[in-house]
Structures are given as C-alpha cells and as structure tokens.
Amino acid sequence: MTIETPGEFWKDYELIDSGNFEKLERFGRQVLSRPEPKALWDKSMSDAEWSRAAHIRFRPGAGFARAGKEDSGTWEKLRKADDQWVIRYGGSGQGPDFSLRLGLTAFKHVGVFPEQAPNWEYIYRNTRELVEKAEKDSLPKPRVLNLFAYTGAASLAAKAAGADVTHLDSVRQVVTWARNNMELSRMDNIRWIVEDAMKFARREAKRGNVYQGIILDPPAYGHGPDGEKWKLDECLNEMMKNIAAILAPKDSFMVLNLYSNGFSAVLGETVVRQAFGIGGEADVLGNDNPEEGIRLDSGELVLNDRFGKKLPLSIFVRLRR
DSSP, X not given: OXXXXXXXXXXXXXXXXXXXXXXXXXXXXXXXXXXXXXXXXXXXXXXXXXXXXXXXXXXXXTTTTSTTTTTOEEEEESSSOOSEEEXXXXXXXXXXXXXXXXXXXXXXXXXXXXXGHHHHHHHHHHHHHHHHHHHHTTOOXXXXXXXXXXXXXXHHHHHHTTOEEEEEESOHHHHHHHHHHHXXXXXXXXXXXXXXXXXXXXXXXXXXXXXXXXXXXXXXXXEOTTOOEEEHHHHHHHHHHHHHHHBOSSSOEEEEEEOOTTOOHHHHHHHHHHHHTOOOTTOOTTOXXXXXXXXXXXXXXXXXXXXXXXXXXXXXXXXXX
C-alpha cells in the first residue's frame, strides 16, 4: 500500500492547518475553514490565527451527523470574498494542465477534491502512454470513461492526454459545471451524459462496448436522475463486475477512488481482485501479477499541512494491464 500527496508544484492549493475536526485550506486567493471528521488531533494554530487567516467559514446545519446529510450547512464570510473563483492545476511541465471554477455549495464542497491530484497525474500518464501507442499503431484514440465524474478534473486530465472522453454524472447541474471547466481549460469534445452510473455500466456491458480507461469515484450514498438508489456497500461489488466487463482486456487502466470511512485499501483491492478474477489466496495484496500482465496498486490519498500533520481523505485502487 502506498501513500500519495499532491505535488509541491501545485501553487493554487495548500492545506494550511488541520485539527479539532476542521481543516484550513487555501484555494488560489481564498482561504476556507471547513469541517473535517478525520482531523481528530489538535490544531497547530490558535483559533484567533485561524480566524485571521480565513476568508470564509462553513457552519454545519441541522443535518450534521445524519447519514447522507452530514455535509449540509451554510457559509459565513469573515471578510470580503468571492462566491465563485477560478484556480489552475498544473505547472509540473510533465502532467495535465487545466482550470477549475470553484464555488460555495450548500454541502461544504467547492468543486474540487485536491487530494485527488495524484489520481489526475496517474490518469494523464497512463492515458498518454495509450495515446502514443495508438498513434504508433494507427489505431483510434483510446476511450476513457469517467463515472460519478463530479466537476470533471479527472475527465480533463484524460482529455489533456489526448483521449476520447465520456463524462457521466447523475446531477445535471454538476455536468454543466464540468462543461464550464472544460471551456475554461480551452478544451473541447468531451461527451457529456446525465444518467445513473450503474444503469449505464450494465447497458455498456450488454452491448459489448469497451473502454481503455475507466475512472470511478462513487459516493457512500446517492441517487440517479430517475430516483435510482446508490448505497456503496450494497452496490460496489456489482458495479465492479460491470467495470471488469467493459474495460479492454489489454492496454487499459482503471482507477477506483473511495471516500467511505468504513472502507480500507485492502477492502477496495479485494473487491477489484474478485471482480477481475486476479490472483488467488496465496497472493499478497499490492503485488504485481506479471504472469497476467497486470499491475495492481492501492493506497491512501493524503494532504500534508504546514505543520507536518497528515490528513488521510480517501483510498484508491488502480489497475493497469
């Protein structure tokens, strides 16, 4: 298992401090204070220092601590601040480069999950390899499918690498937000779909359609546009079986990201192994499977604050073959 953090070249994001179930973050020119259930330790800065640093603070509402409602609340502006603003990801010179519009939502989110940056780099790097191979062999561009795709940073990473990208989310407003991010990034021709992810994956499997890259970042709870219910612990196994059916058998990759507090990297990797039929009981999780041409990795995505505290926020499982 590996631990990964965003690269220091990303100048538009910083975790300043964390603790006492909160995090203090800088997104571009604005500093936000938000609840963070995983920040179990003490803050390194005083409350007065936090207040002086923050432009905006999120106040949890009546739904706090209720399953599926724990992020609801309101934003309090402590000084002059914008409701919407733009940040840029990039600057390494060797990875993706795109822009993201951020905004204050009623669920403490702002339109990006910064700990996902290592996944964006992985998506770009592996997509670029597939694009170069396709160009060398005079084949069509690799197709990349992004499910539960939110505001589209992962879609932009794949598009920046030259893929034919399909972006799917069940919320129309979020898909519109992602399209705006594409336009801000001076990209085009991403395919936009508003649909239930499970329905789409089942249908693609029945049709025999395949993708060279599949990205999925499913929530703990959710609903499709027609009221379809999603519960991670009940639906993940079936979803991964569908993903195994529509991922190309060679020259392909898959990225699974999970935020649920009850899930571990070992759990996620075991689900993936079973769905794809990888290895047996004697295998050690995290090992390569060279005889099958498969590379399987799992780990945690973590943010480091200025004081050396590590804030783990999600787990990932990545498959390359």
